[in-house]
Amino acid sequence: MLDTHPSIFVPHISEDISILDLNIIAKQLNTLKPHKLINSSWANFKTNTESSFNIAHLQDTLLLKFQVSETYFKSHARKTNDDVHLDNCVECFISFLDDENYYNLEFNCLGSLKVGYGEGRFNRKLLPEQILKSIKTLTKLQNDKTLNQFNWEILILVPIDVFVFSNLKTFRGLSAKANFYKCGDDLPQPDYLSWTFIDTLEPDFHQPKFFGDIFFS
Template sequence: MKTEKNKIEQNRRMETMCDTIFYPILILDSRSEIEKAKEFQILHYNWGGDYRPNTYGRMGVLRDKGLAVRMTCEEIPPEAVCHTNNGPVYQDSAMEFFFCLDSSRTGYFNFEINSAGAVLAQFGPDRAHREFLSGELLATCDCCVQVLEDSWQVDLFIPFSLIQEVQGKPGLTAGDRITCNFYKIRENPDQMHFASCFPIENPTPNFHLPQFFGNAVVVEAI
């Protein structure tokens, strides 16, 4: 009986999340306008741990072109062993962006980046059934990493052409909604941590749970 009540309560919370707009995605005329977008915080350390670097970011829609995301983590030094795209960047210190642009179609994207600029990018319906994006598709993205004195920053641009080829969604305009989550991670036992922007209710570490993505809406102004 207790288990059934727990399931009902979890379903109720998930339904409430689905009905709530968590984040406004500002339409931008250029990528240099990303600082006008609303800041989000990655502060839900869902599975404990003492290492909790301050991590935050912004997301916008570059008009008619694609998604722009900037994430910053205040940590030094951000270790990066992986220097190959689609390698295990999550073993290093990494920041990640998971999203789905069309809830009527099965599947979501995950983009994971370490401080060396290596990108792991996949698409699929769940953790066990994912396919890596090809080198040709990854080449259409732009990922720039800056390592500063007291922090490191990722600027990621994902063109709508990539999203359309993989998921069939041609673009985003004002009023469109997506689901997404942002993460800070290191799976290596040295400073292991798992942080998310929107909370995840799961007993073990797992970012691949789209039912816990937050809702966002595209807006012309904030």
């Protein structure tokens, strides 16, 4: 099934984040309809991996929760802005306010992260570690040996100030372009799943022309 240009209306969660813990936020996101990463865009990388994500916002915080079921585990606790895409990894690429540049937010299943900004794969500026320290994650891992499955999920809280090049004040009423991914370049069986279909010859997530529409309620 190909979904070339879908859209998402991102709900607002009204509770004050200061009085909630991450487990409560994760449970709230679980009540939302998940969006599946149904597109395996490259014939040479077909996979049994399944992944979905939930998305919401708190006016000043982007909330993401990915769930993944796959066969292999191969990840490392990495330094900030290291190559997390080599591991069991999920990603969100997003641009705001008709900006031709976009942010890439990448997380492995251990919570290591990489965040950059730019107009394409080869012209990116990595964000300073001091800014990225404000991003919070909560990960849960489960190895089901009976079914030969590695199941994991990650909750991600991204304060609006992380998007330093966009001068954003609130997510409320904002529109954006985005795509969401699951990958694992160094897994025994590499996989490349995306929310929208990507029409390129080789795996390449840095394709903003295939981003879908995001509308923040």
